[in-house]
Amino acid sequence: MTITVLQREPGEFWWGGVINEGHLMPFGDGPHSRDLRLTDDNQASPLLLSNLGRYIWSEEPFAFSFNEGTVTINHEQKIKLEEGHITLQGAYQHACMNHFPPSGDTPDKLAFLAPQYCTWVEMFYEPTQDKLLNYARSIIEHGFPPGVLIIDDNWMQDYGTWDFEKHRFPDPAGMINSLHELGFKVMLWVCPYVSPDSITFRQLRDKGLLMKHADGTPVLRRWWNGYSAVVDYTTTEGSAWFKRQLDRLVEDYGVDGFKLDAGEPVLPGLLDDVSQDVAWSRPILPMEDCECYARLGIGYSLSELRMCWKLGGQALIQRQRDKTHTWDATGLGGLIPNAIAQGLMGYAYNCPDMIGGGMDGDINSPDFCFDSELFIRFVQCSALFPVMQFSMAPWRVLNGDELSWCMDAVQIRTKVGPHLFELASLAAEDGLPIMRSLEFVFPKQGYHTIQDQFMVGDSILVAPVLIKGQRTRVIQFPEGRWLGDDESIVEGPAQIEVNTPLSRLPWYRKI
Structure with missing residues (x-):
């Protein structure tokens, strides 16, 4: 285990790790820690991004903690620290093109x-x-x-x-x-589980396509609908069967x-319904099974x-x-x-x-x-x-x-x-990203803490109401001229309280 300690720069804040912690981001003002090697908490990535143009990437999961003035990374393999990209968007663009480049494909237009x-x-x-x-x-x-x-x-x-x-x-x-x-x-809804009393279970067991314990018996994983075997989608044969x-x-x-x-990673020692972990058919990195699914x-x-x-x-x-x-x-x-x-x-x-x-x-x-x-x-x-x-x-x-x-x-x-x-x-x-923070589009203007507004691309500002009973809300308008859904025009930068009856979704287009 290697420990790398970085000094936070003045005014520096960070995003990344697990998406379900978005409401705690950006990190930096208070202590926070997360071990990405032991997370089954929605989408995640071995990436941290700074609003001052720095980022940390690793091909494998790592643990990180934020304390006063420092970022500490605990890692097994080498991490990559990139600097000099000036803004959050600059850091993201460099990380994206070098570590998760776009595929060229989109989901169906509908x-x-x-x-x-x-x-x-x-x-x-x-x-x-x-x-x-x-x-x-x-x-x-x-x-x-x-x-x-x-x-x-x-x-x-x-x-x-x-x-x-x-x-x-x-x-x-x-x-x-x-x-x-x-x-x-x-x-159609699908999952990687196989009912253990089905013909399919016996066929997959005999072909060696189920996750197994070291003694060769199939793993029975507890999930929200009971106990089931699991297709071993980490193998070429198992994933090919599922795709077929x-x-x-x-x-x-x-x-x-x-x-x-489903598709949660099988975490070591956390198959709480069995006494043994999965005996993978090949060396599996932490979280790799989730990626395979x-x-x-x-x-x-x-x-x-x-x-x-x-x-x-x-x-x-x-x-x-x-x-x-x-x-x-x-x-x-x-x-x-x-x-x-x-x-x-x-x-x-x-x-x-x-x-x-x-x-x-x-x-x-x-x-x-x-x-x-x-x-x-x-x-x-x-x-x-x-x-x-x-x-x-x-x-x-x-x-x-x-x-x-x-x-x-x-x-x-x-x-x-x-x-x-x-x-x-x-x-x-x-x-x-299609949906962007104000900090991403309008960097270094104090918008890094805004959690109740977002941008669609660079030109549409959306400010929903998120508090029960609220019929007015304050909207932060960045620089530019903004045409509202109510035909109002706002010259930014400005902070304005607007009426938000239950019938209204406030959104503005930059003109």
Whole structure:
């Protein structure tokens, strides 16, 4: 183990590591530590970026800590310290082009022009062909644009047996063709787990394609749906088997892409349901298995991930970890800072969690406390992210003015959608994030602490309301002339309090 200590320069702040700590960034004012070798906390990358143009990169995970005046790095392999790039954007551009260059590909255009609609909250573990077609028609009937429809868990015969359950989906090819005719693209939920009492388990076990213990017995990993074996996607043969299942679904049924759920790294000593760790078929670096799983999504026009290691620059939609139905940093308050952190690690095509949160608890339970104001503000905050995603049907939980305000935010997305796709296409070439902090666009002007506003490219300023009951908010306007959604014109730099009724998402275009 090597310890490297850097002196923080006056006025220097840092971003990076794990995206779910975005609300704690930038680092520098107080103590903070994180060990990237032992994290299963959403997307991450072995990268730290400074607003004064410095960055730290390693091909392997490291531990870091910020204390008064110093940055301490604990690392196994050599780290790269780059200096002299002047700004946060300068440091990012150099790191991007040298360590995670853009692939040249973007996700399907529809992901930027219209919302995603996931079936999870509406159907939980009970999707059917009839429910899906009715849901798609309801989206259009209620005035929402057709977009990417995600068929979530339990469409398949069993975990690891990736084919439609024939009683609930008697004609999957016909269903997907009908969805295409309605204007939707279709993604399927998949995971790397295999039910241990299935025929698929026995076949994969006999072929040596499952993660194993040292004695050759398959690992049974505990996850949110029980205990399952795990496809060993770190091997060429295991990843090829998994890709064949996905390719067959594309070829046989016309599926457009996949929501690759799970994929958390197998951390040494933390398989808490077994006494032994995985005996890999080859030497595996910490976090490398997470990277191997995420790579399975490369090459499809639509791939959404919840877990990732490195792989900045790839055409993968990165969804934030499940958010709670709350106003704090575990819910709505975490969306903007975590998305900014995603962009700074090369994940340009980022997506907040399902609007309203992933619904911790059953929304259909009489004990669930639904907050319509929170839901509307969640829609508004998500509307100009690179990707936005509904799961709870807005027309089921809102009506009257509240539903129309939700639709207004979606119409803003429809208006700005072509610009979002233009920025996505540029990101595929230059690697720059679509969603940017004010510090990224307007460096060294004191904007590094702003967590409740963001830029779309260099020309659109978005300032959602993130506090319950708030009907005015202060907006920081950088230099330039800004035309507002309310037709107001602001000459920046300026700090102005504006009216923010529940019907309004404040956003401004630089003119």
